[in-house]
Amino acid sequence: MVKITPRTGNGVSSCEETDALYWIKRLRALNEEIYSHCIRVAILAEKMGKELNLSEEQLRNLTRGCFLHDIGKVMVPGELLNKVRRLNEREREALDLHPVLGEFIVSAMDGINTEVIQTVRSHHEQWDGNGYPDRLEGEQIPLFSRICSIVSVFDNMLSERKMHKRKAMELAKSKLRRASGILFDAELVSLFLSLPDEMLDIYSP
Numbered sequence: 362m363v364k365i366t367p368r369t370g371n372g373v374s375s376c377e378e379t380d381a382l383y384w385i386k387r388l389r390a391l392n393e394e395i396y397s398h399c400i401r402v403a404i405l406a407e408k409m410g411k412e413l414n415l416s417e418e419q420l421r422n423l424t425r426g427c428f429l430h431d432i433g434k435v436m437v438p439g440e441l442l443n444k445v446r447r448l449n450e451r452e453r454e455a456l457d458l459h460p461v462l463g464e465f466i467v468s469a470m471d472g473i474n475t476e477v478i479q480t481v482r483s484h485h486e487q488w489d490g491n492g493y494p495d496r497l498e499g500e501q502i503p504l505f506s507r508i509c510s511i512v513s514v515f516d517n518m519l520s521e522r523k524m525h526k527r528k529a530m531e532l533a534k535s536k537l538r539r540a541s542g543i544l545f546d547a548e549l550v551s552l553f554l555s556l557p558d559e560m561l562d563i564y565s566p
């Protein structure tokens with residue numbers, strides 16, 4: 362689970378956690394939906410991380426990065442965050458600044474790990490190099506960002522569903538499959554798709 366309570370004695374400063382908590386509360390106040398998305402993404406990413414046999418410290422950095430991945434949206438005008446209409450080009454550009462704004466926020470947290478910062482900055486990069494903000498390609502994209510982008514897109518598809526969970530799950534998986542090796546790291550997509558449905562069971566029926 363995501364750990365946001367103050368911790369000591371394991372290399373994680375309580376300052377860092379307090380900072381993270383402050384910003385997460387701001388995000389929740391701004392947009393409950395994005396806040397919930399961040400929690401689910403962190404939960405799913407942790408499941409991926411365990412399958413990859415990450416160390417405890419790596420798991421902490423992965424879940425923390427995923428929990429904070431959209432934190433930059435607190436600095437984006439609120440009206441751009443609700444999806445009632447299509448954004449124009451300038452609005453889209455403003456919204457697309459959120460990974461860099463997020464990096465700015467997270468970098469200022471006391472004692473934050475580089476892997477967390479990278480996860481936030483690079484979670485919209487794409488395997489084919491057409492993502493943003495740096496147009497990184499393939500394994501240039503940090504591993505945790507590659508994980509974050511898969512579970513984030515999966516969660517968006519599941520949480521926006523207007524159909525039964527089982528059907529939505531299959532549709533989301535098939536979209537991931539089609540984007541494998543284009544938007545996403547094919548090996549990680551394959552790993553994600555191999556997780557039993559019960560492990561993805563964080564969505565209401």
Ligand SMILES: [Fe+2]
Pocket residue numbers: 430431459484485
């Ligand atoms: Fe994002």
